[in-house]
Amino acid sequence: MDYSYFFDHFELRANERLLLREGETVNLGPRTFDFLMCLVSNHTRVLSKDELLQTVWPGMVVEENNLTVQTSALRKLLGSQAISTVTGRGYQFSLPVRRTEVSSKPTVQKHSTIAVLPFKVLGEQTDLRFLAEGLLEDVIALLARVPGFLVISQASTQIFDHSSVALPEIAEQLQVQFVVLGSIRRVDEIIRVNVQLAEAQTGQVLWNSRFECSPASSADLQEEIARGLLSELEPALTKAEIAQIRRQRPNNLDAWAHYHEATGALAQLGWSEAGLRNARHQLENSIEIDSSFGLAHAHLALLTALSRNIGLLPHSDAVLASGLTAANTAIELDAGNSEVMGYAGCALCDLGQTRQGLITLKAALQLNPSNAQAQVAHGAALVLMNELEGGIAQMRLGMRISPKDRRLGFWLWILSCFLLRANRPEEALEEAIKAIQHDTRFHLAHVAQAAALDKLGNTPLAQQALIQARTLRPALSVEEIAISHGKKIAARMALMWQT
Structure with missing residues (x-):
């Protein structure tokens, strides 16, 4: 049976690994949550330092000052009287606690959790070690801006550098659903970065890619790699999240x-x-x-x-x-x-x-x-x-x-429309073609292509592009084109509508 614990203005949900303050989520690191959970669930007795260390850091050798750090952080959050230090014995949770049974049905987390593990350097080059450390920091910072995902801090993932701990154990310790794994090596004069996105519990690879750069090709190689990586990783991560949501609880x-x-x-x-x-x-x-x-x-x-x-x-x-x-x-x-x-x-x-x-x-x-x-x-x-x-x-x-x-297909279509208005049909055609390449299903990109070809005097190809737009959207009308591309383009499209 799962429980929720209520104290002061807080609710601690054990099964969801969630702390709420007056209904609002309070972000806690995995270790801090485990430490609080251990204290609250055993609030009727004093917990020894050894018991806390073994519960919160199972199988790991850590210093006792970790307990002091966690206690200090929780006292700042919950109040100075929340945790008592019993000299020579250990710690005890001091606030009155009410425990309530809750349903054990699985729930979807409000945020999906992801950890970026330290990038492995294949070789002994010092410059690559610096790049790996900087890349880890940059990728974590960029991923933290992706809405809907809770990213574990570098301080928590750094302990797995040069570690032989299996991925499921890392997933358990960090309480994450996804992990990003990477390696860096030099091949001749090229720096090669391999990256994978995997399900943490199973190790199943959901996405992988490789990035290559010449050190001389960019003034800021680290940022170039990080942004290139994230541009591919973000949609892959969102796709993986959607798949997991549907597996776990499709109707709720x-x-x-x-x-x-x-x-x-x-x-x-x-x-x-x-x-x-x-x-x-x-x-x-x-x-x-x-x-x-x-x-x-x-x-x-x-x-x-x-x-x-x-x-x-x-x-x-x-x-x-x-x-x-x-x-x-x-x-x-x-x-x-x-x-x-x-x-x-x-x-x-x-x-x-x-x-x-x-x-x-x-x-x-x-x-x-x-x-x-x-x-x-x-x-x-x-x-x-x-x-x-x-x-x-x-x-x-x-x-x-x-x-x-x-969204690139949509953006390129907008750019094409602006260039059409500026009477730059050659450039407009180029951007419309790029938009179609990025999203072949987007009917308006074909309309922009038709309009550009029409301005360039290529009526047969313009007619073909318009036919393709109408094939993709059978309900397309001249009135819709007037709304999206303007009345002048709509009037030109109307002339070739029945041909």
Whole structure:
């Protein structure tokens, strides 16, 4: 039987490994949680130092000062009277505790947990050891910005450097679902980094990739590798999370699970009517479960705005109001989150609130300059403010930051549209073709291709591109094209509609 323990303003859920303070999650490291759990579950007696060490650090040789460190941290959190030191005997939890039985049915964690293990250096080169240490730090820092995932700190994973501990044991000790493993070696004049994403308990490899760089090719090799790695790792991790959610509890998902289902719908179905509709539905489910979930509000605002602006939702006052409400709610709930501000700022711009949207996007980039979505959206907003060259340059910067982003097809289509408006059909055609290569299912990229070919005087190929767009979306109309590409392009497409 599983239990929840209540003391002061806190609830400690044993089966979920979760501490709540007045209903809000308190982030604890795995060892700190185990230490607190041991004290609270045995609150009626004094626990010796040896018993605590063996329980919290099983099979490991650690110094007794670890107990002092953990006790000090918990006293700061729970109050100085929460834990008593009994001289010569050990420690005892001092607050009144109430224990309640809870259902033992499995639950989906609010955050999926992941650990990045130290990168192995294959060889004796000192410079590679420095690179491995820096890369570990960078990847952890970048992963920590991915919404929905709790990343174990480097201090906790560093102990497994040069360790022979099996992966399931590491998973048990760190209480993680996924691990990132990597190695670095020099092959002639090339530095090669191999990386894997694996299920922690089983060791099953879910994704692997290899990155190669020449030390002379970049002024900041470490950052280049870290960003390249994350651009591939993030979608692989999200896909693995969605698969695990569906295996564990397909009919009873929490707010984060619905959020991941929304991103999964876009990844699986692309920027299609079905993909956007399913994603919005999952985000609405997420908000229904947790109305304070700022990221879900922000993402819903953006998808509502995008759907409206490409003709998949009506240009009605009700749709406009719902998008603006979701964006402003997100900002009120979580203005310190770069992803929230990036999505909300883009939504505001797309819904006609360009100046407010620009302010919000600047805030997103101040929080995290590596936010590719915010970079692209800020660039697009600048174009709308008649700063064409600067805006396009910033959009391309955002795409370079995340070169394998699942949103790249959509971003390239927007760039193509801007270039069409600027009467630069050759460049517009190039970006439209890139958009199609990144997402062959996205019908509007084919419309942009048709418009560019038409401006270049290649009517037969323009007609073929339009046919492909209509094949991908049979319900496509001239009116939709007017909404997404403007009335002039729509009029040209109408001329070849029946041919």
